[in-house]
Amino acid sequence: QKEVEQNSGPLSVPEGAIASLNCTYSDRGSQSFFWYRQYSGKSPELIMSIYSNGDKEDGRFTAQLNKASQYVSLLIRDSQPSDSATYLCAVEFYNQGGKLIFGQGTELSVKP
Amino acid sequence: DAGVIQSPRHEVTEMGQEVTLRCKPISGHNSLFWYRQTMMRGLELLIYFNNNVPIDDSGMPEDRFSAKMPNASFSTLKIQPSEPRDSAVYFCASSRLGPDTQYFGPGTRLTVL
Numbered sequence: 001q002k003e004v005e006q007n008s009g010p011l012s013v014p015e016g017a018i019a020s021l022n023c024t025y026s027d028r029g030s031q032s033f034f035w036y037r038q039y040s041g042k043s044p045e046l047i048m049s050i051y052s053n054g055d056k057e058d059g060r061f062t063a064q065l066n067k068a069s070q071y072v073s074l075l076i077r078d079s080q081p082s083d084s085a086t087y088l089c090a091v092e093f094y095n096q097g098g099k100l101i102f103g104q105g106t107e108l109s110v111k112p
Numbered sequence: 113d114a115g116v117i118q119s120p121r122h123e124v125t126e127m128g129q130e131v132t133l134r135c136k137p138i139s140g141h142n143s144l145f146w147y148r149q150t151m152m153r154g155l156e157l158l159i160y161f162n163n164n165v166p167i168d169d170s171g172m173p174e175d176r177f178s179a180k181m182p183n184a185s186f187s188t189l190k191i192q193p194s195e196p197r198d199s200a201v202y203f204c205a206s207s208r209l210g211p212d213t214q215y216f217g218p219g220t221r222l223t224v225l
Contacts, residue, residue: 098210099160
C-alpha cells in the first residue's frame with residue numbers, strides 16, 4: 001500500500017476554473033504537509049506548507065488539511081495556463097527527522 | 113542567495129562505468145537529501161543526512177550506490193558500476209533541521225547506455 005496517494009491525472013480544467021488536487025496519507029501521526037509544483041524538465045518547487053487542520057490561503061492557492069481523515073488538498077482558483085504542471089504532495093511522517101514521502105503527483109493541464 | 117547546486121547537469125555514460133554526482137547545499141542548511149525520479153517510480157528518496165551524518169539509506173537500491181557528505185557544503189552520490197536501469201534524474205535537496213521546506217537543486221539527468 002502506498003504511503004502517500006494522489007488522485008490520478010491528468011486533470012484538465014478550463015482557464016479561470018478552480019482546480020482541486022487531493023492527497024491521502026497513511027500515517028496518522030504525520031504533522032507536516034507540503035505541496036510542490038514541478039514543471040516539465042524542472043525541479044520541484046514549494047507552493048504551500050500546512051501544519052494545522054483547516055485552510056491556509058496564499059494568493060490563488062488554498063491548502064486544506066483534515067488530519068482526522070488523513071487528507072490534504074490544494075485548490076487553485078482562477079486557474080491559468082501557467083499553472084499547468086505536475087503537483088506533488090509530500091508528507092513528513094511522524095518522527096522521521098525531516099524525511100518527506102512524496103506522492104506520485106497529479107498532472108494538471110489548464111486549457112485556454 | 114545561491115540555491116542548491118548540482119553537477120553535472122547531464123551525464124551520459126556507458127554501462128559499467130563509475131558515475132559521481134555532486135551537490136552543494138544551501139549555506140546554513142543542515143539536512144541534505146538525494147532523490148531519484150523516473151516516470152515509473154516517481155520521486156524516490158535514496159538517502160538523507162543530518163549534520164553530515166547519514167540518517168536513513170533505506171532507499172539506496174543496492175550496493176552499487178553510495179553517498180558521502182564529508183562536510184556541510186558538499187555531498188556526492190556514486191554509482192559503481194552503472195547500469196541502464198539507473199537512468200533517471202537525480203535531485204539533491206537541502207533544508208534546515210526538522211520539518212522544514214526542502215529546496216531542490218536543478219537535478220542531474222543521467223543516461224546509462
